[in-house]
Every structure is written in C-alpha cells, then in structure tokens.
Amino acid sequence: xxxxxxxxxxxxxxxxxxxxxxxxxxxxxxxxxxxxxxxxxxxxxxxxxxxxxxxxxxxxxxxxxxxxxxxxxxxxxxxxxxxxxxxxxxxxxxxxxxxxxxxxxxx
Amino acid sequence: xxxxxxxxxxxxxxxxxxxxxxxxxxxxxxxxxxxxxxxxxxxxxxxxxxxxxxxxxxxxxxxxxxxxxxxxxxxxxxxxxxxxxxxxxxxxxxxxxxxxxxxxxxxxxxxxxxxxxxxxxxxxxxxxxxxxxxxxxxxxxxxxxxxxxxxxxxxxxxxxxxxxxxxxxxxxxxxxxxx
Amino acid sequence: xxxxxxxxxxxxxxxxxxxxxxxxxxxxxxxxxxxxxxxxxxxxxxxxxxxxxxxxxxxxxxxxxxxxxxxxxxxxxxxxxxxxxxxxxxxxxxxxxxxxxxxxxxxxxxxxxxxxxxxxxxxxxxxxxxxxxxxxxxxxxxxxxxxxxxxxx
Numbered sequence: 001x002x003x004x005x006x007x008x009x010x011x012x013x014x015x016x017x018x019x020x021x022x023x024x025x026x027x028x029x030x031x032x033x034x035x036x037x038x039x040x041x042x043x044x045x046x047x048x049x050x051x052x053x054x055x056x057x058x059x060x061x062x063x064x065x066x067x068x069x070x071x072x073x074x075x076x077x078x079x080x081x082x083x084x085x086x087x088x089x090x091x092x093x094x095x096x097x098x099x100x101x102x103x104x105x106x107x
Numbered sequence: 108x109x110x111x112x113x114x115x116x117x118x119x120x121x122x123x124x125x126x127x128x129x130x131x132x133x134x135x136x137x138x139x140x141x142x143x144x145x146x147x148x149x150x151x152x153x154x155x156x157x158x159x160x161x162x163x164x165x166x167x168x169x170x171x172x173x174x175x176x177x178x179x180x181x182x183x184x185x186x187x188x189x190x191x192x193x194x195x196x197x198x199x200x201x202x203x204x205x206x207x208x209x210x211x212x213x214x215x216x217x218x219x220x221x222x223x224x225x226x227x228x229x230x231x232x233x234x235x236x237x238x239x240x241x242x243x244x245x246x247x248x249x250x251x252x253x254x255x256x257x258x259x260x261x262x263x264x265x266x267x268x269x270x271x272x273x274x275x276x277x278x279x280x281x282x283x284x285x286x
Numbered sequence: 287x288x289x290x291x292x293x294x295x296x297x298x299x300x301x302x303x304x305x306x307x308x309x310x311x312x313x314x315x316x317x318x319x320x321x322x323x324x325x326x327x328x329x330x331x332x333x334x335x336x337x338x339x340x341x342x343x344x345x346x347x348x349x350x351x352x353x354x355x356x357x358x359x360x361x362x363x364x365x366x367x368x369x370x371x372x373x374x375x376x377x378x379x380x381x382x383x384x385x386x387x388x389x390x391x392x393x394x395x396x397x398x399x400x401x402x403x404x405x406x407x408x409x410x411x412x413x414x415x416x417x418x419x420x421x422x423x424x425x426x427x428x429x430x431x432x433x434x435x436x437x438x439x
Contacts, residue, residue, distance in 0.1 A: 018114075033128070050129075053129065065115050191320055193376065211359050261407060263404050
C-alpha cells in the first residue's frame with residue numbers, strides 16, 4: 001500500500017463502501033445461483049447452473065473487489081484537532097465516543 | 108473487508124457455499140425418482156465346455172458360452188443428475204459347490220447424451236463365463252438380469268435391476284469342438 | 287478444538303458406516319468416466335449386507351498402501367456365507383488378478399474397506415494437489431502463518 005500511497009492513488013474503501021461491496025457481492029452471487037438453478041433444472045443440465053454461478057462469481061469479483069470510487073463516498077468525518085487537547089481530564093471524555101466507534105468498525 | 112485479499116476471500120467462500128447448496132438441491136431434486144425400467148433378454152445360443160482355467164486355478168472348470176439378445180429403452184433414466192449409467196448383464200445360479208454364483212458376462216457404459224435405446228441381436232459375451240468348479244453342465248436354472256449402476260453428478264450410487272429377466276438351462280453334455 | 291472435533295466426527299462416521307475409512311479420494315483413472323482423480327466417495331461396510339456383483343468396492347491388497355476402488359465382476363458364495371470375488375476397473379481392459387498379491391486369485395470380505403454409496407465430484411482434488419506437490423502445502427502454511435502474524439485482530 002505504501003508504494004501506491006506515494007503516487008496518490010486512493011486504494012481504500014470507506015466503512016460504508018465496504019459494507020455495500022459485501023452486500024452487492026452477496027446479492028449478485030445469490031441471484032446468479034438462483035437463476036442458474038432454475039435454468040439448469042429447466043434444460044436439465046447442472047453444468048449450466050455451475051457456469052452461471054461462475055459468471056456471477058466473476059461479476060461479483062469485478063464489482064466488489066477493486067476499490068472503485070463509488071465505495072469512497074462517505075469518508076469518516078474526523079473530529080478537528082482541538083486546541084484544548086493539552087488540558088488533561090477535559091479532553092479524555094470528549095473523545096471516548098469517537099474512539100470506541102472507530103475501533104468497533106475496524107473489526 | 109478492508110483489503111483486496113479479504114474481499115476476494117469472502118467472495119470465494121460465499122460462492123463455494125452457494126455452489127454446495129445448489130449441488131445439494133440438484134441431488135434432492137433427483138433423489139426420489141424411480142429409476143426402474145423394463146428389459147427383454149433372450150439367449151439364442153448356449154454351450155458349455157470343460158477346459159483348463161488358466162486365469163485362475165489351472166484346473167479344468169466349466170466354461171459357459173452364450174450369445175444374447177437384449178432390448179431396453181433406458182432413455183427415461185437420464186436427468187440433470189445422471190452422468191452415466193454402468194450397465195451390466197449378470198448370470199446368477201447356484202451349484203452344489205456354491206450357494207450363490209454371480210458372474211458379469213457383459214457390460215456397457217452409457218454416458219448422458221449417448222444412445223440409450225438398446226437393441227442387440229446375437230451379441231457375444233464380453234467376459235469368460237467360468238464357473239468355480241463343474242456347476243454349469245446341466246445346470247437347470249441360470250438367470251440373466253440386466254442391472255445398472257447410476258453415476259450421478261453428486262449423490263448416491265444406486266444399483267437397479269431391470270424389470271424382466273431371462274432364465275435358461277445349460278446342456279447336459281460338454282461341447283468338445285472349438286468355439 | 288477443530289482438530290479434536292474433526293477426529294470425533296471421523297471416528298463417529300467409522301462407527302455409523304462400519305468402514306475403517308468412510309470417505310476416500312479417488313486416486314487413479316481406472317474407473318473413468320464414472321470417477322475421476324480427486325472425486326470423493328462415501329463408503330459403508332455393513333456386514334449384514336453382503337457384497338454383490340456390480341457394486342463398487344474399495345479394497346486393500348497386501349503390499350500396496352493405497353486402497354483400490356473397483357467394481358465386482360464375479361462372485362461365489364458358499365453355503366456358510368463365505369464370499370470370494372473378483373474385481374475390475376471400468377476403464378481397465380482386464381480384471382484385477384494382476385493387481386492382487388502374488389498368487390491371490392480372489393478377494394474376500396476381510397480385504398474390503400468399504401462399498402461406495404455416495405459420490406461428490408472434485409472435492410478431493412485439494413488433498414491430491416497437496417500430496418503430489420508438497421511445496422503447495424508449505425506455501426499455504428507459510429502464507430497462513432504470515433497472515434496470522436501480520437493481521438492481528
């Protein structure tokens with residue numbers, strides 16, 4: 001990643017983008033699988049079912065694996081660095097919410 | 108889902124689970140079908156000889172010889188979960204020596220898409236009909252049956268006997284001249 | 287945890303199916319076009335169901351480590367129920383007497399590991415690849431190890 005960062009090509013998805021990418025890939029694969037099963041049953045060829053699922057797999061890979069720009073539309077709104085950060089005691093409680101939120105999503 | 112690898116991995120894993128599920132549906136859709144069919148078998152020519160069995164004991168054993176006619180339409184047996192049929196014609200009989208003898212005389216592999224409408228006349232058997240001793244001469248009741256083993260894309264491997272078999276008896280004298 | 291549950295499932299399957307090896311991977315092309323290398327077979331070995339002609343049996347031969355998957359070609363059963371039988375691969379032109387131990391003409395029940403009852407295609411290809419190219423196995427292990435080390439979650 002470091003190499004790419006140097007050329008300023010953004011290669012990440014934001015959290016919302018990751019969620020959508022997973023959703024799209026599952027929808028595509030499930031849909032192709034279901035259509036493949038019905039089509040394969042109608043023409044009585046299971047190989048066609050497998051091929052259609054394979055097509056769904058390729059389409060899902062193309063759509064959901066590369067970090068397309070549409071998955072970067074909702075970047076995290078980081079809180080501005082606060083000038084009174086230096087003062088202990090006050091800064092800590094104000095930041096907790098943001099911190100827990102971040103760690104949870106990273107999982 | 109934050110890197111190429113984890114996204115690719117998730118998609119592969121999900122696709123494989125869907126594939127497994129589809130295969131299971133395919134298996135379910137054919138599991139309860141009836142794979143029986145009719146077959147008509149007859150034997151125009153039957154001989155029995157007594158010659159040394161060099162493939163086994165080297166002792167003289169009874170060697171049966173016959174030709175057969177066979178008619179069966181197995182086209183309806185094929186569906187999207189039948190990859191091939193393994194057809195075999197077996198002779199079943201009992202002798203003083205053995206309570207049960209089963210010998211495959213002929214077999215044939217029919218892949219899906221190949222002609223499954225069988226009509227054979229005066230076919231030679233494919234394997235030697237050796238008895239385990241001298242139980243063929245004059246044997247009054249040898250039953251020929253056609254059976255098939257269904258090889259699916261995924262699923263069970265059932266063996267089904269045809270409806271209709273053919274019983275015959277062997278002559279009570281050995282044939283001495285060459286076949 | 288995973289290892290022990292896998293072992294328990296395997297032992298459980300052994301009890302349920304009566305076979306010492308309930309799942310086998312087809313390693314040769316001698317049963318083509320029915321079974322190809324890498325196909326998976328599920329076996330049972332119930333003693334109350336005697337072997338019959340046309341069945342696909344998995345058997346072991348003295349002096350050979352790898353069990354063989356072939357079809358029963360002929361069979362003789364004595365009055366007391368003892369069975370001797372001869373096998374042949376669908377794709378082989380001759381019967382298996384050449385494969386048996388020196389001087390062995392027939393197989394008996396004790397040679398049988400199991401009878402093929404179920405079939406799944408290609409699933410066993412992974413084990414074949416790993417056995418034939420040990421480098422793949424080590425590469426996968428190394429990759430997994432690195433992955434665990436680098437991604438701590």
